[in-house]
Amino acid sequence: MAGRRCASRAGLSLVLLLAALVGCGGRAPSDTAAADVQRVLDRRAAAVLDRDAAAFRATGASAGAATGFANLRQVPLAGWSYRLTDLRRSGDRATADAELRYRVEGYDAAPVKADRTLRLTRAGGTWRVASDEPAGKDGAQLWDQGAVTAVRGEQSLVLGVGQSGERLRSFAELADHAVPAVSEAWGTDWSRHVLVLVPKSLEGMAGLLGSPASGYRGIAAVTIGEASQAKGGSPRPEAGGGSAKAPADRIIVNPDAYGVLGDFGKQVVLTHETTHVATRAHTTAATPLWLSEGYADWAGYRSGGRAPGQIAPELERAVAEGQVPAALPDDGDFGFTSDAGRLARAYEGGWMACRLIADHWGEVRLNDFYRAVGDHGRRTGAVDGALRDVLHTTPERFTELWREYLKDQLG
Incomplete structure (x- = not known):
């Protein structure tokens, strides 16, 4: 039956x-x-x-x-x-x-x-x-952690729990400065506004991410996006903004780590994370973290006027000791639980690679390269193809140029 x-x-x-x-x-x-x-x-x-x-x-x-x-x-x-x-x-x-x-x-x-x-x-x-x-x-939602205070900027919305209105307004000011800076570097084909979440503490940040707090200690902020939700260098939700492919992005601040930064560092962090929002629709599984994180750092430091050694002290030390990296950093080097020196060198190496492209080929080509890699869709062949089609070089030649660039800029 x-x-x-x-x-x-x-x-x-x-x-x-x-x-x-x-x-x-x-x-x-x-x-x-x-x-x-x-x-x-x-x-x-x-x-x-x-x-x-x-x-x-x-x-x-x-x-x-x-x-x-x-x-x-x-x-x-x-x-x-x-x-x-x-x-x-x-x-x-x-x-x-x-x-x-x-x-x-x-x-x-x-x-x-x-x-x-x-x-x-x-x-x-x-x-x-x-x-x-x-x-x-x-992960919890911000309102699960307490009463939410909202502060609007000209191009931003900041939502916080356990934070004063004055402090939340300072985040809105930083975000309002970051948006045009990112548009100047990347272009205007994104939403051009950002949503910033400021929980009460590191534990609150970890609660929003559904992860242990130990994994984010010392990390000032991350960007998450509804369309990806994978975790990685900037929880691999690094990108996005306002299109059907990238419907919902949030910059989540770790108030403990963020609070110890100076004014310059705070601005760099918000501009870095805003870059992830702007580039999200062109950041896919094909995009290596050295490129997505390196580009975000490049945009963050682009108009800061700092010398390479000030931004990449770990790599500068390695170059001085004759330990120039043999290859670009891989995704595993960007783990939040990695050795602090290894993590710093990964970010610095990605930044120097993007800076090399901007210096040698120009900023337009850097943007074209980023888009070409992400639009490939699959990791295999994405970087190689973009190096060939956009920069007219090979992986081997690019790596050698990068190594020479490190020695020239940091030696």
Whole structure:
């Protein structure tokens, strides 16, 4: 006997939702818990978008249900919705898995997605939310960490938790300076605005990234993007901005490491990360970290007037000791948990490679080279092809030029 079919035909979405969440052989189709919970989540989402605290409280199971709502008060939202993906019920208690999709107004071209775990209770036949938290190892959202303060710049939006308005305004000023600097280096084919998140501490930054804090100690900021979510030199979310390919980028600051930098260092960091936002649509799996990180550093230091030895002290020391690297840094050299000297030399080596291209072939060719590598799509052959087609050289010749450039500039 084939057994009972979950749904005899493609019918109403409610039937399909129940079939998917309850399953064949589970509760009888008359159990509407999944549909009831989805309706509660829909009401909750509408309350967030409508800024309706009373409606939000009505979906909660306790007097403190509006805490999350209050944390969101200053966040400019253009979208907020939940999609129920699983429901585990035991009597009048249930645990729901849901996909949260939201957009920050003016900054996200497509929704950011976040997996959430919600616990619900039922009383008087009505389901209400008792808690709404990140699912598993999924990163927290900034408002999970406390009340968000928003500061708008001319070309930026800064969202912070546990930070003064004055400090957040300083980030907006740095970002507003970074945007035109990056456009001058890269061009204007990007959104030309940035969203900066400033948590309270290193631990808060790590929470947003869903990673241990030890992996980001000493890292002043990273850029994440909704379309990539891989982790690497700048959590490999390094790139982006505002296109369908790059719908949602955030610069996340480590306030502990950032706070010890001088004014010049702070500006370089924000310009570096803003470069990742600008270049995101042309940064793919084909792009090696020496190029993406080196280019971001090149843009960051481009108008700073600092000598190469001031920017690349680790490589300068290696050259002085006769230990000129034999090859460009590979992706493994950029790991945040790598030896500090090795990590510094990787960044410095990538920066010097991009500086070499700009000096020897010109800034336009550097940009063309970056785009050609990323547009190749696959790592194999991407750099070799761009060296041949854009710079009219070979990998061997380029590496030798780079090594000579290190000795000439840092010797």
